[in-house]
Amino acid sequence: MSSSSPVVTKKARASKDAAGPVVIRVPEHTVEIVSDSGEGAQKCGQIFGQVSAKMGNGAWTVEIIPAEIQPPARSGPGASGNRIRIGTQPVTNWGDAANLVVAFNEQALLARHELEALHEDAIVLVENRWATHDDDDIRREWTTAMEVLGKQDYRIIPVPMEEQCLTVTDNPRRGKNMFVLGMLAWIYDRDIELIRDAIRQSFRKKAEAVARANIELMELGYRWAEANLDFRVEVPIEKPPTPMIVLNGNQALAMGAVAAGMDLCAMYPITPATSVSHYLGEIFEDFGGIVHQAEDEIAAAGVAIGASYAGKVAFTVTSGPGLALKTEFIGLATMTEVPLVVLDVQRGGPSTGLPTKVEQSDLLAALYGQPGDAPKVVMAPATIEECFHMVVTARRIAELFRCVVMVLTDANLATGVQPFPRPQLDPRWQAAPPDLRPVPEGVKPYDWDPASGLSRRFIPGQPGGMHTLTGLSHDEYSHVGYSPDVHERGCAMRSRKLAVFQTTLKPPGVYGDTKGDLLVVGWGSTKGAIEEAVDRARARGLRVSSLHLRILSPLEPGLKEIFSRFRKVATVEINYSDRLGDPYITRENRRLGQLAWLLRAHTLVDVDCWTRVPGQPLRPKGILEGIESMMPGGHA
Amino acid sequence: METSCSFLSCDHDDDERSWTMEDYAGAIPRWCPGCGDHAILAAVERLLETEQLPPERTVFVSGIGCSSRFPHYLTTYGFHGIHGRALPIATGVKLRRPDLHVFAVMGDGDCCSIGAGHWIHAVRYNVDMVALMLDNGIYGLTKNQTSPTTPQGHPSNTQPKGSHLMPLNPLSATLGVSNASFVAQTADWMPAHVYATIAAAFRHRGFSFVRILQRCPQYTDDLFQEAVRNPNLVEMLVHPDGVDAPELEKIFKNRRVHDPKDLDMGRHLAEPFDRIRLGIFFRDESRQRYEELRHQRIHTAQERIDRLNEEFEKYAV
Numbered sequence: 014m015s016s017s018s019p020v021v022t023k024k025a026r027a028s029k030d031a032a033g034p035v036v037i038r039v040p041e042h043t044v045e046i047v048s049d050s051g052e053g054a055q056k057c058g059q060i061f062g063q064v065s066a067k068m069g070n071g072a073w074t075v076e077i078i079p080a081e082i083q084p085p086a087r088s089g090p091g092a093s094g095n096r097i098r099i100g101t102q103p104v105t106n107w108g109d110a111a112n113l114v115v116a117f118n119e120q121a122l123l124a125r126h127e128l129e130a131l132h133e134d135a136i137v138l139v140e141n142r143w144a145t146h147d148d149d150d151i152r153r154e155w156t157t158a159m160e161v162l163g164k165q166d167y168r169i170i171p172v173p174m175e176e177q178c179l180t181v182t183d184n185p186r187r188g189k190n191m192f193v194l195g196m197l198a199w200i201y202d203r204d205i206e207l208i209r210d211a212i213r214q215s216f217r218k219k220a221e222a223v224a225r226a227n228i229e230l231m232e233l234g235y236r237w238a239e240a241n242l243d244f245r246v247e248v249p250i251e252k253p254p255t256p257m258i259v260l261n262g263n264q265a266l267a268m269g270a271v272a273a274g275m276d277l278c279a280m281y282p283i284t285p286a287t288s289v290s291h292y293l294g295e296i297f298e299d300f301g302g303i304v305h306q307a308e309d310e311i312a313a314a315g316v317a318i319g320a321s322y323a324g325k326v327a328f329t330v331t332s333g334p335g336l337a338l339k340t341e342f343i344g345l346a347t348m349t350e351v352p353l354v355v356l357d358v359q360r361g362g363p364s365t366g367l368p369t370k371v372e373q374s375d376l377l378a379a380l381y382g383q384p385g386d387a388p389k390v391v392m393a394p395a396t397i398e399e400c401f402h403m404v405v406t407a408r409r410i411a412e413l414f415r416c417v418v419m420v421l422t423d424a425n426l427a428t429g430v431q432p433f434p435r436p437q438l439d440p441r442w443q444a445a446p447p448d449l450r451p452v453p454e455g456v457k458p459y460d461w462d463p464a465s466g467l468s469r470r471f472i473p474g475q476p477g478g479m480h481t482l483t484g485l486s487h488d489e490y491s492h493v494g495y496s497p498d499v500h501e502r503g504c505a506m507r508s509r510k511l512a513v514f515q516t517t518l519k520p521p522g523v524y525g526d527t528k529g530d531l532l533v534v535g536w537g538s539t540k541g542a543i544e545e546a547v548d549r550a551r552a553r554g555l556r557v558s559s560l561h562l563r564i565l566s567p568l569e570p571g572l573k574e575i576f577s578r579f580r581k582v583a584t585v586e587i588n589y590s591d592r593l594g595d596p597y598i599t600r601e602n603r604r605l606g607q608l609a610w611l612l613r614a615h616t617l618v619d620v621d622c623w624t625r626v627p628g629q630p631l632r633p634k635g636i637l638e639g640i641e642s643m644m645p646g647g648h649a
Numbered sequence: 650m651e652t653s654c655s656f657l658s659c660d661h662d663d664d665e666r667s668w669t670m671e672d673y674a675g676a677i678p679r680w681c682p683g684c685g686d687h688a689i690l691a692a693v694e695r696l697l698e699t700e701q702l703p704p705e706r707t708v709f710v711s712g713i714g715c716s717s718r719f720p721h722y723l724t725t726y727g728f729h730g731i732h733g734r735a736l737p738i739a740t741g742v743k744l745r746r747p748d749l750h751v752f753a754v755m756g757d758g759d760c761c762s763i764g765a766g767h768w769i770h771a772v773r774y775n776v777d778m779v780a781l782m783l784d785n786g787i788y789g790l791t792k793n794q795t796s797p798t799t800p801q802g803h804p805s806n807t808q809p810k811g812s813h814l815m816p817l818n819p820l821s822a823t824l825g826v827s828n829a830s831f832v833a834q835t836a837d838w839m840p841a842h843v844y845a846t847i848a849a850a851f852r853h854r855g856f857s858f859v860r861i862l863q864r865c866p867q868y869t870d871d872l873f874q875e876a877v878r879n880p881n882l883v884e885m886l887v888h889p890d891g892v893d894a895p896e897l898e899k900i901f902k903n904r905r906v907h908d909p910k911d912l913d914m915g916r917h918l919a920e921p922f923d924r925i926r927l928g929i930f931f932r933d934e935s936r937q938r939y940e941e942l943r944h945q946r947i948h949t950a951q952e953r954i955d956r957l958n959e960e961f962e963k964y965a966v
């Protein structure tokens with residue numbers, strides 16, 4: 014037991030009597046854990062999210078990531094952690110604000126407060142050692158922060174985390190996260206055995222004693238909470254009807270690559286894409302695949318193209334700056350019709366931009382990044398489940414259409430954790446083993462079907478198929494062509510394939526009424542937040558619906574017809590656009606969100622947009638404000 | 650260089666087919682008359698014929714430049730890629746298809762300038778392939794620009810008052826990279842030596858780097874003129890484990906015994922000298938090869954599914 018018992022500000026503390034703690038029963042609850050970088054709040058949050066999902070709660074986790082590995086201690090920008098939103102029903106986004114916050118120091122807490130990350134009546138559990146710290150400055154900072162926070166309606170409960178941890182460890186800095194995990198386990202009544210398993214799994218590469226010590230700390234937190242806290246939170250569990258698995262987006266991409274029968278992942282380290290290869294690095298060889306860490310981003314694309322050319326199924330995974338470097342090779346794969354899957358886990362840009370943070374700014378680069386006409390398929394999963402399945406689809410399209418398929422996810426999906434129905438694996442998802450039978454006489458290397466541009470490729474090892482692929486403009490024999498019609502024809506054949514693919518697609522479904530005042534169009538990871546905002550807007554009587562696009566090149570069919578049923582169409586995106594009303598910005602010079610440009614060009618509809626680049630996922634609340642501002646008559 | 654052919658369902662080893670030089674010939678070369686590339690192509694065709702490499706299991710990858718037209722002039726599989734990036738493509742091919750015979754053909758700008766990063770790392774990967782660097786000391790295809798190997802003072806369109814910098818020494822650079830396993834130099838005007846060198850490179854298991862001094866009558870005609878006329882300006886590195894071209898013994902009298910196992914001496918010999926040294930500077934068969942380190946058994950679709958289902962268990966709700 015601690016000497017400093019919890020104090021309560023503003024709100025009266027329910028007395029902790031024999032009746033036990035007050036149970037707050039809610040359909041959903043959002044918890045944030047924030048610390049200095051390196052104190053393990055993320056690990057704590059990940060385990061909490063995973064265990065909640067495994068127990069059958071809906072869950073969505075988002076990492077709060079500082080850009081540096083070791084930012085200064087006790088600094089707002091250095092706040093690192095995790096937000097976990099759990100629910101009785103599936104959770105589709107990170108919500109607006111946290112109902113419960115656990116902070117390892119008051120500066121991280123203050124930073125979250127300033128970012129409006131806390132619900133107005135949030136419960137806050139904060140490490141109290143700073144209040145009595147030897148350093149005058151630190152004590153002053155504590156007092157100042159508490160003055161600010163004390164003016165809010167938060168219920169602040171100081172917790173002697175370090176003091177408690179010192180009873181079982183010499184280095185509480187390394188163990189506080191487990192103490193916190195234990196507190197959360199008690200508060201939310203989590204399955205303690207699942208938590209122990211998760212801790213063991215997390216420390217499996219270290220000595221057994223490490224896991225044991227961490228479990229001990231977790232149990233200490235659990236007991237402390239039980240003895241000292243007067244509330245618990247119950248988010249009822251309804252077991253989902255189908256078996257579920259819990260993955261983050263990058264794991265889902267990696268497993269999708271395995272399910273697609275990929276042989277090679279060629280990559281170069283880049284945030285936030287690298288963890289795809291971390292995970293694959295652990296498991297891929299068990300499937301006969303390899304992760305090749307190339308000398309640079311360009312080589313990673315080249316090695317993938319080489320392997321694919323040789324009949325193996327290869328992909329490369331990167332983020333914005335890496336995508337820029339791969340541009341020339343992507344053009345080569347397009348020109349030579351070598352199948353290639355490129356996974357782009359988007360981050361903020363341009364340049365180094367926001368390396369750890371979410372943005373949707375690579376759309377036009379994906380579509381048009383290559384000089385010359387380089388038609389390719391571009392897709393974007395909206396959920397972690399779709400991350401998995403889209404890699405499988407991408408592989409098939411790349412092979413069938415002999416083209417580049419680019420899959421755009423983002424930092425939000427990459428590190429977020431969500432449960433989803435366990436995929437029923439199908440052997441047909443995997444590439445057939447390379448066919449090395451002789452090539453029948455007369456078949457050309459690009460035996461383009463004149464209508465569709467489709468052709469079968471042959472690979473080294475097939476007798477009779479010898480030819481030289483070239484990035485130069487060429488005819489169906491892969492001979493370098495110098496006449497004007499050779500280039501015209503090659504371009505047509507490569508472009509035609511996209512049209513053929515487009516004819517296989519169905520028009521996307523509208524969320525909400527199929528006609529109304531405003532249609533919000535989104536793509537990628539924003540789907541859940543947009544739909545939640547649309548629900549709230551409709552509840553307020555606004556005639557709003559939404560549409561979410563998965564295939565961005567070629568665009569899904571029927572858009573113009575769908576748009577015609579709404580008075581106004583606008584995109585919601587996490588990329589930059591000018592705002593009318595800002596200096597110099599006029600309707601003529603205003604630069605729009607990337608999907609908005611695309612839809613305008615495609616449909617000739619006057620598509621508006623509401624976009625933001627906060628370096629974090631959009632909140633339903635923000636989108637709702639955007640919707641209200643864009644209702645016909647208003648603008649963003 | 651025969652490797653186990655686990656990838657192939659069919660087995661070519663009891664192949665009864667045979668191929669002549671003509672079978673390997675491709676399109677009519679469009680290099681300038683007198684260009685050294687013609688002789689190198691002929692030597693490569695001779696190698697293919699001598700080794701009877703099945704054309705369908707032979708892959709030539711190239712970058713961009715005069716020399717990179719190479720694959721078009723052969724009837725094997727070929728990949729004429731992008732400038733500087735032949736090696737990543739070739740690495741990808743060999744890494745996942747060790748049953749194929751892989752050649753990479755590059756120019757000096759290709760390999761030592763825009764593709765320099767790939768070159769260094771390809772040496773370190775030591776993937777089994779023959780890398781031919783056709784060095785004419787200039788950018789030919791784009792019409793006369795200074796390359797990293799252009800001699801200092803040699804004028805070009807980009808440096809009309811003469812190349813500003815000391816040239817880069819591709820041999821020393823390659824020999825300086827960890828895990829280098831085969832480094833040799835030959836010259837296009839001695840077809841017998843070119844053949845013998847690339848044959849040794851082909852037989853070496855690992856990344857065989859061969860710099861071929863190549864005449865470009867169009868832009869660097871003066872570069873090797875003297876050496877071509879005067880065999881005394883050439884020094885042959887000879888050894889029982891080296892390159893053997895007996896027909897050259899009478900003409901090239903400067904012979905120096907060098908054991909290709911001796912890396913220090915190889916590095917010393919690669920330094921600038923008043924004669925052009927040809928032969929094998931270094932060879933070590935024992936160096937680790939990346940494609941062997943990374944070799945994986947092929948798994949069936951069902952095996953993958955079973956294993957992935959096991960993996961799912963860890964993440965099951």
Ligand code: SF4
Pocket residue numbers: 679680681683684685686715716785789790864865866867868
């Ligand atoms: S420019 Fe030089 S290297 Fe190029 S083809 Fe002509 S002679 Fe050969």
